[in-house]
Amino acid sequence: MRIPHAHITLTVNGEPTEVAFAPYKTLLEVLREDLNLCGTKHGCELGECGACAVLLDGQPVLSCLVLGVECEGRRVTTVEGLASEGRLHPLQETFADLGAAQCGYCTPGILVTAKALLDEHPRPTRDQIRDALSGNLCRCTGYQQIFEAVEAAIAVEVPVADGRRSVLDTREHSARGPSEREDASEASGGGAPRALKNAASASGVGVGPHAK
């Protein structure tokens, strides 16, 4: 027996969108299967892993626990919507540069959750970052490079004039081999590591896309 499709209008990554789908489908399924936005992942479809996180009206939600029909008229942001005007979001830059995405499977969910955090708290502490991401399981990284990438994204977004830890400070306590040390000393004349440079150039310090 086929059930008649539901039909809704919503805003997906800033674009008005119409979509028809089987009414039992979750937002996760609608995004992946009906809107072809496969950047959003799933690890359980039971609300346990955080891989499917998206922003619904700016708030992180687990899209496997939201029905598509609940999204009429609402705003959905997925990983595909983080970059704007051809520029990656600072979080995307720092995640790519600092090893925060290994297999990359948890990454879309973590990126949107971190974006929601920064939107609300532009300068979160390490504990606030831990707390915000506590529902996102990552099996690869041990989370440390994720924390550092979020902190680096803060550093490129707000001027570092108040003595708060910048990217460089953050990276310092993580020990590294001689070659990396060498590189750090080489780079010290030239300033920031690539992550910082890229991110800074991508966002323009202080005017990142999510300042919108």
Place this chain on the structure above:
Amino acid sequence: MAATSFKTIGKPRRRVDGRAKVTGQTKFADDLMLPRMVHCKLLRSTLPHARVVRIDASRALAHPGVHLVMTGRDFPIPYGILPVSQDEHALAIDRVRFVGDPVAAVIARDELTAFDALDLIDVEYEPLRTFADPEESLTHSTPRIHDYGDAGNIHKIVSLGFGDVEQAFADADHVFEDTFFYQGSTHLPIEQHAAVAAKDPDGKLVLWSSTQTPHYVHRALAKALAIPAAHVRVIATPNGGGFGGKSDPFNHEVVIAKAAMLLDRPVKICLTREEVFYCHRGRHPVLMHFKTGVKRDGTITGLHVKTLLDGGAYGSYGVASTFYTGALQTVTYHIPTYHFQGCRVFTNKPPCGPKRGHGTPQSRFGQEIQLDKIAETLSLDPAELRLRIVERPDTLTANYLRIGTIGLAECIRRVTHAADWSSTYRKLPPGHGVGIACSSYLSGAGLPIYWNDMPHSGVQLKLDRSGGVTAFCGATEIGQGSDDVLVACVAEILGIDPIDIRAVTGDTDLTPVDLGSYSSRVTLMMGNAAIQAAERARDLLAEAVASKINVPKDRLVFAERRVFDAENPATGVAFSDAVCLAETMFGTIGTTGSYTPPRSAAKFKGGGVGPSPTYSYSAAIVEVTVEPSTGWIDVPRVWIAHDIGRALNPTLVRGQVEGSVYMALGEALMEEQTFRRLPPRLSHALVHKFPSMLEYKSPTTMDMPDVITELVEAPDPRGPFGAKEVGQGPLLPVMPAVANAVYDAIGVRIDEVPITPEKILKALDAKAAGKTPRYGPSRFPDIAWPETLQVPPPWEGGDGTAVNDQRRSVPDTRERHGASASAPGVGPRRYEKVGPRER
């Protein structure tokens, strides 16, 4: 070539696939959506052990939207990862061996329809005795779970002797005996296994799958479906985490491959999380006994290790896992005499297999805790004890493993310095403690899984007139960064930027064979192959450029996308021009490189497991706080030093170290793959206790401590640019270091993992009652071990062969071609190879 310092190697860099991953563009298997695609669901056994009497699928087949229903009859040919354990069928033929064993498959227009139709398949079972734990399998030889194996329900039993351990114990000042238990755990990749199969326009089979081993899946599909291998293409999609859990050919891959060929439509399957728990192939639960003789100064005189592995329902990598529980003890510390006895039994649970560290974390746990006890008895600092007994570089161990460079002493020094060990060990207030442990791991298995003399990894390069280079390799990106290693090695040799190179990997039609992402083999093996291919390309370009600009070939430098004269850097050509010159001189420019590990010195039966081109080393110090009233354990900090040889991309290396520490803490403190009986009024079936991510506890951001990583870089000439492995080794020392830290904090020994508050409270109760302040297994069962193969160690004039193996004189060809060893009626003491060949 003139010497240059590295431009790419050793620099922290964005990985080549980094942008794809942060933009959500990496295409995982479940992200593939093909026109006319239909969906598959598997009906899985609800009983742990039963004969399948009858299957009636007629109602399911009549269900609207169902295209095909398949059962075991559609898959008569068995397969399995090891040539000696071809014991799996895509769907059960007449027997199910664990709850979750696939019985039938439905292919329908969508997942929901397929799922609904599963309910319409009627299966009649005749229950058989369930074997829930290894001791039952040891004591009851019937019914046999499989009709092959060394005896009854024993899959594999081995006894290897290297020198006279009994004499060594007699010569020792102290002999220590301890029993440990290491609970099983699962990989829990965030990506559930998924695959898509299709018949390509030429009528040939294509399978995209989240697999770590496309080459072995290729072989298994060709065999199980009786299709010429040349007509099968396997593409490994980037894995959303593997950790060993995607290294076997899986039922669902074989099922959808056949369905796609029958239906001539793409067929997709994505397992549910619950199914992933039941697929498992994870850490074997291992009971073990360690007996070690030591002199007063800490010198080890001999070691005798016994292990009992709970294998679950199928062979998987189990024969190799069994040997791995005894292979690497000799690689860290000098052990002059060694006796290893290992036994793997079948039980009616999901099959165990390789998980990060494959078979070695269990026995490493026992060895490193026992060393802590030895140090205490000898009144030695445990770090100092280890420094005294560290094995020497470039040696052959008692069991014929050839060690390359060894940075273990430096790891111990770095980590004790960073953690301020001398002012914390045994000096922290009650409830606070620190513990140390060390380890070693392979940089790639020295022998392939099936008998052959071909290379283990191949790389092809195609150089384009544009200056772009494409690198083809069968290696599989599972998140570890193998594409980045491939590109970095080529970029360094050719003096171009990594972004100029495209990696095409993990595709059996397009890429030369690489055996797969397991045994920490990819960086070393693929890296060496990539360097060889790139050097061959560089030679062609150098010859063409040398004649063009009239400079001796060996004065040319490849750097900054140019080829130029070292003595006069302004004289040179752009890299793209160099390619054009070479193409003019030689024709189309393509080169290959390959890597074959050195021959193993171990020639005895079973010596195929353990050899590696070189070994990595790690040392860890873990800090804990333990709350004595609740037993609650907190880990605020972990210091870890890893002997990597050379860090090709330090950002990724650090990620592997931290990820290993994370996974290790999960195993040390919370993760358990355990089972329970349903109540008798239900089926009494043996089921997973908690097949969900919520209840199967794994560390979250809130649990993860600060990790302070030290990389020890002493380049090993056997590795690419001196690199050794990092993906698995750093996991190994953490579990025993946690146990040793708990002892330092509250004076009780927890001789098993996971170390839970409950066990700590029980140990504290025992202590309060004046009993042994310990929680752990009390005995190792009596096992009827076979006659020990006696292999005199190198220092007793041995040549790597066993002195009492008469069968060695008969050349064995049985499994050269991967012949099945699953023939029924094979007797218990049959001579069988262990998967990897012997030399």
